[in-house]
């Protein structure tokens with residue numbers, strides 16, 4: 035038993051250890067499949083419209099998977115890759131509510147109803163599971179640790195997979211950059227301490243995978259970012275000055291993505307909400323029509339009565355004139 039534990043410790047260290055630039059060897063397990071797969075599956079997908087990276091992490095032996103930051107327009111791509119690899123998607127997690135694209139979580143949940151959505155407790159969005167710092171999300175023999183890294187938004191989280199020495203930093207830490215802090219709940223001081231305390235505290239060889247890159251890069255390491263990131267190597271005051279003067283255009287989908295629902299079990303689908311709203315409007319119109327219609331009939335009745343009275347009176351006058359003559 036003790037020997038088995040020592041072996042598993044050594045195996046873990048061997049997989050994770052690496053140098054400053056994140057190079058580390060990997061054990062590849064050959065199984066009966068014609069496609070030789072590492073037991074740990076890691077895929078980085080790109081959406082060219084929003085410059086967004088989506089990540090798939092899975093245990094190929096247990097066939098359990100997690101998707102991070104899926105994009106609505108790419109749901110079919112993600113779904114067919116899951117099918118091709120025969121993976122069971124346990125979770126759709128989002129590093130935050132994105133201002134530049136709509137999440138594919140709701141659509142993936144429709145295709146795979148057993149999959150659960152995950153978002154930070156501080157995001158204000160709806161999901162099946164809410165997470166906070168220290169939580170672990172398990173898939174097969176692997177897991178990711180949740181670290182709250184607010185500053186770009188209050189609900190930003192970084193997922194760290196210690197088994198593979200990787201950090202999925204969302205929009206908090208980008209390669210040679212960081213998330214903007216000029217809208218939603220952005221705050222440069224908070225972002226600065228999130229990066230320094232929660233991300234830069236990881237070992238230098240951990241790989242950094244962000245939610246976006248606008249320069250064609252795909253991966254970095256903690257060591258590189260700590261040494262070369264032009265924003266995060268500055269002092270706090272200099273950083274705040276830089277962040278307050280980025281002058282970036284607003285993302286096109288900011289309003290659409292603000293209405294985010296991650297397909298929680300407890301929310302109604304949008305078409306049902308629209309039908310209910312139309313139904314309520316029709317009901318109000320009917321009530322208004324009936325009330326106004328009734329008033330009009332009452333009005334007509336009293337007018338008719340007054341006319342009849344007037345007619346009767348003029349008849350009486352005419353009769354008395356004739357009698358008089």
Ligand SMILES: N[C@@H](CCC(=O)N[C@@H](CSS)C(=O)NCC(=O)O)C(=O)O
Pocket residue numbers: 132133134205211212213214215246248280282283285
């Ligand atoms: N440079 C981008 C600008 C798009 C943008 O605003 N990206 C966000 C993340 S999505 S809300 C961001 O935080 N950017 C930080 C940055 O320094 O770019 C473009 O060319 O469209």
